[in-house]
Every structure is written in C-alpha cells, then in structure tokens.
C-alpha cells in the first residue's frame with residue numbers, strides 16, 4: 001500500500017513575487033530582475049540554493065533563460081556557483097562587512113606608507129590608467145577587479161610580500177560588498193574623487209595626505225555599506 005503523498009515543504013522560493021508591472025524585453029531579464037530584487041531586499045537570504053529546474057518550473061520557462069539569468073547574477077556577485085552545490089545566494093552580513101573594513105583600515109594605510117616613497121612613475125601611470133578604466137566601465141561585475149588593481153598598484157612598492165598578500169586577500173573579500181552595493185545603488189557610487197586625490201598625493205610623495213584620503217575612503221565606504229544593510233528592506237522591486 002502506498003502512503004499518501006506528504007504535503008510539499010515550504011521553499012525559500014515561495015518568497016519570489018514576479019513583478020508583472022513592467023514589460024520585460026526577454027525572459028532572461030525578467031528572471032534576473034525578479035531574483036535580483038529578492039536577493040537585494042533579503043527575501044532570498046544568503047545560502048539559499050537556486051536550482052535551475054526548480055526556477056524554470058516556478059517561472060514557467062525553459063532552463064536556458066534561467067541559466068543565463070544566473071550567469072548575470074554571478075557576474076554581479078549576487079550568487080556564488082559552488083562545486084557540488086550549484087548556485088546559491090551569496091552570503092553577506094553587516095558584521096562580516098564591518099570585519100573586512102576593520103582589517104582593510106589596519107593594513108592598507110601601512111602598505112601605502114611604505115610604498116609611496118618607492119613608487120615608480122610607471123606604477124603611477126598604471127594607477128592613473130586604472131582610474132580611467134573605472135570611469136569607462138559599465139559592468140558592475142568588473143568594477144571590483146579594477147578597484148582592487150588600483151589599490152594594489154599604489155601599495156605594490158611597499159616591498160613586504162606578506163603584508164601585500166594579506167591586503168589583497170581582504171580586498172578580494174570586500175569585492176562582494178562593493179559589487180553588491182553597486183548592483184543595488186548604481187555605478188555612480190564608486191568613490192572616484194578619493195581615488196584621484198590619493199593618486200595626486202602619491203605623485204607629490206605626500207604620504208600624510210594620501211593616508212588621510214585612504215582612511216576617509218575606507219570609512220565612507222564602510223558607512224555606506226552599513227547603511228545599505230540598515231535600509232535593506234526598503235529596496236524596491238524595480239531597482
């Protein structure tokens with residue numbers, strides 16, 4: 001005798017509210033926008049698995065647009081694709097962001113102080129070129145990489161490989177917060193004035209000013225991310 005079927009357990013995907021207020025150009029855009037809104041406002045919490053078949057069934061679509069939407073979300077650091085687990089919503093938290101900033105605040109000014117007197121003209125030109133690249137970059141997904149390369153270019157002459165490795169590790173950890181933030185707020189939120197001021201001070205070998213700008217840069221960013229978490233529930237679906 002067969003047991004009666006068990007009631008289906010609730011799924012985190014029950015939180016999805018496909019927005020029908022807007023006419024999406026493609027199925028991929030529709031899936032991407034719906035998932036993005038739910039991830040940014042926390043309805044789909046970090047670690048939620050996003051299985052292609054399940055999503056395709058929910059949206060009443062084939063797997064192809066779902067796979068493409070997941071790829072787009074991965075490039076914005078909103079989801080991670082893990083070995084053996086597939087796509088899951090990126091784990092982020094206000095506490096982890098604050099931790100990452102505290103470490104950056106301790107390491108990066110130290111690296112910059114050691115680096116500035118030894119920075120070559122070549123490195124300064126590279127840093128200037130990276131600022132231009134960030135100005136022209138349209139994709140939030142690449143902004144984290146360019147920001148990291150800019151910062152590391154200014155620190156690279158410090159000549160302390162372990163210090164530089166630790167600084168880079170924290171910049172990589174911070175990437176997801178920057179991309180998360182840019183995905184929700186738009187690219188205008190990249191603090192390019194600070195980058196320019198830091199480069200100017202480095203060119204003038206004005207270590208004190210460069211460090212003051214860097215510390216302000218990190219404090220402003222930490223505050224912005226903290227506010228992002230505090231107001232997270234208020235992100236609208238159309239964003």
Ligand code: NI
Pocket residue numbers: 147151195217
């Ligand atoms: Ni920066």
